[in-house]
Amino acid sequence: MISRAAIQRQAQRALRQSWQQSARGYASPASGSLAYQQGDANGIKYASRDYAGPVTTLALVSKAGTRHQILPGLAEALERYAFRTTERRSTLRIQCESELLGSELLRYHTRENLVVGAKFLRDDLPYFVELLAEVASQTKYQQHVVNEEIIPLIELNTKQRLADTLALAQESVHSLAFHRGLGAPLHPTSTNLYKNYVTADALAEYAGGAYAKPNFAVVANGVDHGELSKWVGEFFTDVPAQPTVEIKTEQSKYYGGEERIAHASGNSFVIAFPGSSSPTGAFYKPEVAVLAALLGGESSIKWTSGFSLLSKAATQTPLLHVSTKSNIYTDAGLLVTSLNGSASDIRATAPKIVETLKAVSQNISEEDFNKAKALAKFKELEFASGTQAAIEYTGAGLTRDGKPYQINEVASSIDGVTADKVKQVAKEALENKASVSAVGDLFALPYAEEIGLKV
Amino acid sequence: MSVPSLAPYIMKRPWLQRWMKPLSQWYFDNAGYRKLGLRADDLIPEESPQVQLALKRLSPKEAYDRVFRMRRAFQCSLAHQLLPRHEWTAAEQDYPYLSPLIKEIEIEIKEREDLEAMQITKPTPKK
Numbered sequence: 001m002i003s004r005a006a007i008q009r010q011a012q013r014a015l016r017q018s019w020q021q022s023a024r025g026y027a028s029p030a031s032g033s034l035a036y037q038q039g040d041a042n043g044i045k046y047a048s049r050d051y052a053g054p055v056t057t058l059a060l061v062s063k064a065g066t067r068h069q070i071l072p073g074l075a076e077a078l079e080r081y082a083f084r085t086t087e088r089r090s091t092l093r094i095q096c097e098s099e100l101l102g103s104e105l106l107r108y109h110t111r112e113n114l115v116v117g118a119k120f121l122r123d124d125l126p127y128f129v130e131l132l133a134e135v136a137s138q139t140k141y142q143q144h145v146v147n148e149e150i151i152p153l154i155e156l157n158t159k160q161r162l163a164d165t166l167a168l169a170q171e172s173v174h175s176l177a178f179h180r181g182l183g184a185p186l187h188p189t190s191t192n193l194y195k196n197y198v199t200a201d202a203l204a205e206y207a208g209g210a211y212a213k214p215n216f217a218v219v220a221n222g223v224d225h226g227e228l229s230k231w232v233g234e235f236f237t238d239v240p241a242q243p244t245v246e247i248k249t250e251q252s253k254y255y256g257g258e259e260r261i262a263h264a265s266g267n268s269f270v271i272a273f274p275g276s277s278s279p280t281g282a283f284y285k286p287e288v289a290v291l292a293a294l295l296g297g298e299s300s301i302k303w304t305s306g307f308s309l310l311s312k313a314a315t316q317t318p319l320l321h322v323s324t325k326s327n328i329y330t331d332a333g334l335l336v337t338s339l340n341g342s343a344s345d346i347r348a349t350a351p352k353i354v355e356t357l358k359a360v361s362q363n364i365s366e367e368d369f370n371k372a373k374a375l376a377k378f379k380e381l382e383f384a385s386g387t388q389a390a391i392e393y394t395g396a397g398l399t400r401d402g403k404p405y406q407i408n409e410v411a412s413s414i415d416g417v418t419a420d421k422v423k424q425v426a427k428e429a430l431e432n433k434a435s436v437s438a439v440g441d442l443f444a445l446p447y448a449e450e451i452g453l454k455v
Numbered sequence: 456m457s458v459p460s461l462a463p464y465i466m467k468r469p470w471l472q473r474w475m476k477p478l479s480q481w482y483f484d485n486a487g488y489r490k491l492g493l494r495a496d497d498l499i500p501e502e503s504p505q506v507q508l509a510l511k512r513l514s515p516k517e518a519y520d521r522v523f524r525m526r527r528a529f530q531c532s533l534a535h536q537l538l539p540r541h542e543w544t545a546a547e548q549d550y551p552y553l554s555p556l557i558k559e560i561e562i563e564i565k566e567r568e569d570l571e572a573m574q575i576t577k578p579t580p581k582k
Contacts, residue, residue: 093570096570148511
């Protein structure tokens with residue numbers, strides 16, 4: 001027979017647990033807004049937004065992407081060196097501990113930023129703030145780790161990317177458009193080149209710049225702001241106040257041009273025009289986002305090619321993948337239309353894309369324009385309500401301009417776009433030099449001149 | 456492959472160290488490897504994964520010098536000769552260049568084994 005006391009105990013526990021779980025869900029007031037609160041702890045900038053839920057995302061966003069690297073390959077090497085042996089624990093220990101707590105370590109870099117962070121349960125905040133502080137200030141940069149772990153990883157990544165024609169074309173178009181700085185390849189394209197540059201000493205030097213107080217910000221999603229400020233103030237004490245190496249940011253300049261690369265494993269054709277900077281930057285043009293949504297190319301629903309202008313232009317070649325994206329960086333941007341598919345399809349469709357752009361520069365129908373505006377606004381809001389992108393943009397905004405990325409302002413600026421402004425952007429794109437990159441079967445792929453672009 | 460050693464025990468006691476030092480110097484000089492231009496760490500057996508890894512981690516200069524010392528010693532051994540006195544390894548030249556790396560690798564392996572053998576107990580819920 002089960003004793004009454006035992007049942008009572010179980011029932012009490014069950015009750016308590018169910019109450020605790022629901023309490024956890026509502027533990028923090030859901031602010032309902034996507035806005036970030038910001039703060040400063042001994043010169044370290046941080047921002048957070050709180051929403052209900054048991055998972056927290058915390059990241060350190062550093063101004064150390066490929067654009068700022070002092071030697072080629074350092075940004076990627078520093079990314080891969082995050083969470084490795086520190087003065088206090090080994091790589092393996094960091095991995096084991098974070099696994100046992102139930103978390104996911106994340107690290108990636110973009111053209112401008114290096115993001116090192118973690119997703120974890122709300123209660124483990126102090127542990128991960130301490131871990132990030134340790135990564136920033138106490139990592140041991142050892143040559144044998146570079147030789148045995150970092151360089152082989154970069155090599156594998158390079159090999160994987162060499163087979164991807166679209167990625168190659170995107171890299172090529174960026175280097176055409178911006179030359180140095182933003183034009184530096186996101187991932188090293190040649191295996192031999194960076195081996196001379198990526199050494200433990202160079203990494204330590206670059207880390208001294210990347211993880212110095214003026215060059216990074218701590219951003220969190222789903223934490224209490226007061227709690228975050230308390231732990232940041234407590235753990236980020238060893239971080240150098242002045243960078244050991246100056247991280248330069250020169251104003252990006254648009255150049256443009258054409259590059260053709262022979263490749264056997266696919267065909268890609270990328271056309272790019274100067275675009276808009278991020279909302280925190282000086283050259284923000286919301287109409288570029290609307291133009292990107294207007295041109296489009298991808299369908300947002302199944303079983304149809306979609307209703308955007310480019311997908312209408314490409315109806316004859318259903319297997320061709322067309323997409324338009326407005327890449328935004330802090331002080332410049334690139335509106336990129338990429339075509340990926342067979343060489344003959346690209347040859348047939350590329351001129352139609354330029355014709356579509358010409359038509360847009362003269363006339364946009366009211367209906368198309370409203371659809372594009374709604375889509376651009378949706379995409380922007382959806383993008384920023386996701387944690388990853390929001391964290392990166394907020395961190396970048398904080399380190400560069402001292403203000404976080406505020407979603408409400410972005411949405412309202414898209415509301416203010418008129419059809420004339422979009423026409424103007426399309427017209428300027430056609431009048432100025434474009435950046436065109438063709439990768440694949442060069443016999444079949446067209447030249448920019450042939451499809452009616454100026455390079 | 457590190458070997459058990461009494462050295463830390465002796466080094467901690469200055470009186471014992473003073474007493475042992477001439478003895479150890481006499482011993483090392485008579486061991487003979489210094490007369491072939493080798494260092495004590497050159498004598499560590501290579502045939503284990505740990506030592507192989509440690510050898511890979513040597514700086515290029517150290518690795519080159521190690522091979523040079525070994526080839527020179529091998530030649531001397533074939534010719535049944537000792538090096539001229541000025542080429543003998545001096546006591547201050549005979550420092551451990553490899554054993555710290557081996558110890559580091561052994562600590563890494565030990566840590567991995569310990570973590571893999573770890574028993575995880577969930578904290579019992581508090582009443």
